Amino acid sequence: PTIISEPYFDAQTPRNVTGLVGKSSYLSCRVRNLGNKTVSWIRHRDIHILTVGSYTYTSDQRFQATHHKENDEWTLQIKWAQKRDGGVYECQISTQPVRSYFVNLNIVVPTATIL
């Protein structure tokens, strides 16, 4: 018998990510049993669609999604991250209704502490 199982998120995926100003930030999203569904990244600040699968919708060239088949991971890379890139990002599976995983990105200025 064929068992149709719905996609789900790997609960181990970090929900809080800290990135550095001027560097690349990486948000990962691990999805099991994706099947024929699509993984998209959306920025909550303005409900802007960033990527759909490996396709980049946003015209902001700093965004790119990469699929790592070996661990079912869909990584959103934000190049040259700025303070204003901080906020909530949503990894969304195109099920009906959609399944969402929220990742909070915090962008900090690197500081050096002299002990």
Place this chain on the structure above:
Amino acid sequence: STEALTFQPEFAEPIVNISVAIGRDATFTCHVRHLGGYRVGWVKADTKAIQAIHDHVITHNPRVSVSHLDVNTWNLHIKSVSEDDRGGYMCQINTDPMKSQVRVMKSLFTDNLMITVKKRKKEWKKVIFGIGYLDVVIPPDFIPEDTSSDVIVPEGSSVKLTCRARGYPEPVVTWRREDGNEIILKDSMGTKTHVASFRGEILKLTKIARNEMGSYLCIASNSVPPSVSKRISLNIHFHPVI
């Protein structure tokens, strides 16, 4: 070309809000100008569910499809709407920065905002376009377990006739007498009021007289056709009169 450099895409008209009865089809149209190589995307605002990008449907909702009439006219179709479909639908263009302003979108439907935005014409194009609201309305339907059947009561007693209906928006129930006679309402002091109709789910008749016998109609309506009505017979038995 120079034209592509001069003209950035923009919204040409606001997305029209629509109100559709459950089970019917709905279409939103996003009117754009100078789209060029940019793409139109549709997102359901509350769930942020991506519906479609350009010609591609992303959602696995089989009732959703897209079409375009020409390069300026982009449609999102929702077949046989259900209550879950209610909400805002956002049309976005992948310009940098993206066209559509969420900050304003949240209060888009308040009159105040409409006025503020209209006053500042320059802002109009930037903020007001890009979202259309789908309201799914449901015609009234009686809830059988909360609706009275025919009754037989002795003269002088009291009776409560109930008609409850569901629907969206909330239906209003109106009572009338089938023979066109007036309904007699009595308060605790015994003061009588004769009315042609009574509005409310419960019609309370007290110290019933034999002339109040007959068929009562309750009509549930909410501006979504069809209205529904139910006939309830009120039978009064009284001692024989010689």
